[in-house]
Amino acid sequence: MSAIEAITVPKWGLTMTEGTVSQWLVEEGAVIQIGDEVVDMETSKIVNTVESIVSGKLRRIVAQPGETLEIAALLAVLADDDVPDNEVEAFIANYVPEGVASTDVMAKSSAAPKEVAIDQAETSLEAPEELDDSDVKTTPVARRLARELGVNLHECQATGRGGRVGKADVEAAWARIQKTTNDHPEDSATPEAEENSNVEPKVRIEQQGVAQTPNIQPLGNSEFKAIPMNAMRRTIADRLQSSKQTAPHFRVTVDAELDALLAIRNQVNQSNPETNVSVNDFLIKACACALIKVPELNIQFDEASQTIRQFSNADIAVAVAIEGGLVTPIINTANRQSLSEISNRMRDLAARAKSGQLTAEEFQGGTFCISNLGMYGVRQFDAIINPPQGAILAVGGGEQRAVVREGDIQVATVMTLSLSSDHRVIDGAQAAEFMRELKRLIESPALMLA
Numbered sequence: 001m002s003a004i005e006a007i008t009v010p011k012w013g014l015t016m017t018e019g020t021v022s023q024w025l026v027e028e029g030a031v032i033q034i035g036d037e038v039v040d041m042e043t044s045k046i047v048n049t050v051e052s053i054v055s056g057k058l059r060r061i062v063a064q065p066g067e068t069l070e071i072a073a074l075l076a077v078l079a080d081d082d083v084p085d086n087e088v089e090a091f092i093a094n095y096v097p098e099g100v101a102s103t104d105v106m107a108k109s110s111a112a113p114k115e116v117a118i119d120q121a122e123t124s125l126e127a128p129e130e131l132d133d134s135d136v137k138t139t140p141v142a143r144r145l146a147r148e149l150g151v152n153l154h155e156c157q158a159t160g161r162g163g164r165v166g167k168a169d170v171e172a173a174w175a176r177i178q179k180t181t182n183d184h185p186e187d188s189a190t191p192e193a194e195e196n197s198n199v200e201p202k203v204r205i206e207q208q209g210v211a212q213t214p215n216i217q218p219l220g221n222s223e224f225k226a227i228p229m230n231a232m233r234r235t236i237a238d239r240l241q242s243s244k245q246t247a248p249h250f251r252v253t254v255d256a257e258l259d260a261l262l263a264i265r266n267q268v269n270q271s272n273p274e275t276n277v278s279v280n281d282f283l284i285k286a287c288a289c290a291l292i293k294v295p296e297l298n299i300q301f302d303e304a305s306q307t308i309r310q311f312s313n314a315d316i317a318v319a320v321a322i323e324g325g326l327v328t329p330i331i332n333t334a335n336r337q338s339l340s341e342i343s344n345r346m347r348d349l350a351a352r353a354k355s356g357q358l359t360a361e362e363f364q365g366g367t368f369c370i371s372n373l374g375m376y377g378v379r380q381f382d383a384i385i386n387p388p389q390g391a392i393l394a395v396g397g398g399e400q401r402a403v404v405r406e407g408d409i410q411v412a413t414v415m416t417l418s419l420s421s422d423h424r425v426i427d428g429a430q431a432a433e434f435m436r437e438l439k440r441l442i443e444s445p446a447l448m449l450a
Contacts (some may be wrong), residue, residue: 005054005078006092007038012048012360019043020068020231021075021195030058032078036169039063039075042231047356054078059088059254064160066168067142068231072097078231138165146170151177175226184399222386240384246303247385248423254430256442258398260415264445268339280318281343281397283447286441291368294434298367300388301425308390308425317386318346320353327353328386330366339448345353370395380416391434394418415442 009019021039032038037049038058056078063075074095079088133146133153146153148189153165156173160166170212229237255404261282268277291298291314300309314335317328329349331342352358371383374397383394403412417438421431 002114003069003079003083004088005056006074006091006095007032007050007052007054007075007076007078008048008097009041009069009071010074016043016360018068018070018231018268019048019303021063021065022047023065024061025049026058027063032056032058042356043360049357050075052078053217057081059085060092062092062269064166064168070097072419115371122309136165137163141310142167142170149174150199171228178226211444230324232327236325239387243385247387249382249385249420249430250423250428251418251420252428252435252437253380253416253418254416254435255401255416256439258415258442261399261442261445262413264449272340275340275343277339277343278346279374279398280370280395281339281346282344282442282445282448283370283372283393284316284318284331284334284338284346284436285339286445287368287393288316288331289441289448290434290437292335293437294430296430297391297426299425300365300367301422302388309388311367313367315365315367317351317369317389319365319369319371319383320350321353322356326391327358327363328356328366328369329353329363332362369393374398374415380418382418385420385422391419391421391431393438394420 012019019041020043022042024039026032026036028040028274032052034052036052038052039050040047041050055078058076059079060077062077063069063073069075072091074097077088077092079091098147101195136153136156137158138146138153138156138160142156142160143153145151145167149170151170151173153170155177156169158165159169162283179186212434258279261279265277266284269275295310295312298314299310300311301307302309313333316331316334318331319326319328329346329352331337331345331349334342337345349358349362353363356388364388369383369389369392371387371392372379372395374395376397378396379399379402380396381394383392385392396418398413398415400411401414402409405412406411417435419431419435
């Protein structure tokens with residue numbers, strides 16, 4: 001190897017743009033071999049382990065737990081013992097991610113004051129001198145976060161390596177500022193509020209550095225804690241907000257009787273004690289079969305090329321709640337798998353999803369999605385489409401209801417199913433045809449076993 005080598009943030013999956021350091025698995029001074037696991041990183045949906053693609057002695061850990069870094073950013077440095085410390089530090093200071101020219105970095109740095117000047121001109125505000133924190137040693141992520149929140153880096157307690165201010169230090173300073181503001185709201189009260197003490201607090205725009213952000217004051221002395229959104233939560237927010245804004249959702253709802261399905265489920269599980277097929281497993285199989293029957297819904301929509309991809313097999317994504325958000329592991333070619341195969345695969349995926357051990361390929365993509373909240377006692381709800389898929393099925397809980405058969409009122413176990421579809425690529429008649437086929441399969445489950 002060369003004298004100095006870099007361990008950087010890898011790219012897992014097509015949509016990954018950044019990762020957050022979770023924990024280091026090695027310490028400075030360790031001898032690293034190619035393929036060794038060195039650090040756990042959280043991406044938008046999972047925690048993956050970075051394997052070193054270089055070998056050598058770990059001289060510096062650059063990125064600390066909690067720091068969010070872009071693709072190709074520097075994580076750590078390997079170097080032989082005979083490489084002086086000052087050369088290692090110079091390598092870190094001058095490191096430029098692969099694919100980013102040093103002139104681009106310089107251009108960005110020189111452009112920053114101009115951007116601030118424009119902001120100041122637009123807001124007619126001048127940043128006070130004490131907000132000049134350019135001399136503070138910090139990470140790029142921490143400095144960016146500080147600017148977004150309007151936090152002066154001088155007010156942050158540096159706990160990072162080498163006395164640097166890290167992302168967690170900025171968040172801690174922000175929390176202290178918020179607590180101070182909430183504990184002493186009179187310090188920032190407007191003259192109008194002082195004169196009219198009975199007037200309810202209003203949303204105010206306060207100067208925090210150069211940027212202005214709305215600060216909504218809680219009524220009275222309500223206590224709260226500020227919880228930063230993790231990478232998964234931010235990704236969910238971005239994707240679903242975009243889906244809701246760009247995809248014209250329309251919904252089709254049907255009720256399906258479950259008694260025949262429940263009876264076959266009992267027979268299947270009793271005949272094979274090692275099998276524990278769930279109602280959700282039947283729904284995955286039923287959706288897969290219905291998608292093959294109505295292929296207009298077994299699609300992905302590529303907005304960039306304005307192309308509808310229609311698939312020959314049904315890859316069913318299933319929403320699984322995990323700590324801090326949710327993930328949608330995929331049962332590939334569910335139309336070709338038996339109920340027991342689907343059941344075993346789903347249990348494995350759900351377990352690894354909750355422990356953060358899924359690979360990107362196991363939760364990215366899919367041609368259709370199922371979100372089941374029936375176990376929480378929910379009767380009916382609407383789900384938001386998960387792009388690039390064109391539809392998602394919201395499943396409510398089965399419950400006994402009165403139904404009319406040939407003029408007689410009888411009791412049946414009924415489940416409400418709501419389909420959300422993207423009207424850009426799916427028409428109402430196609431959604432209705434799919435739901436009719438899905439209802440037929442659920443109420444005549446033997447058709448799925450043929």
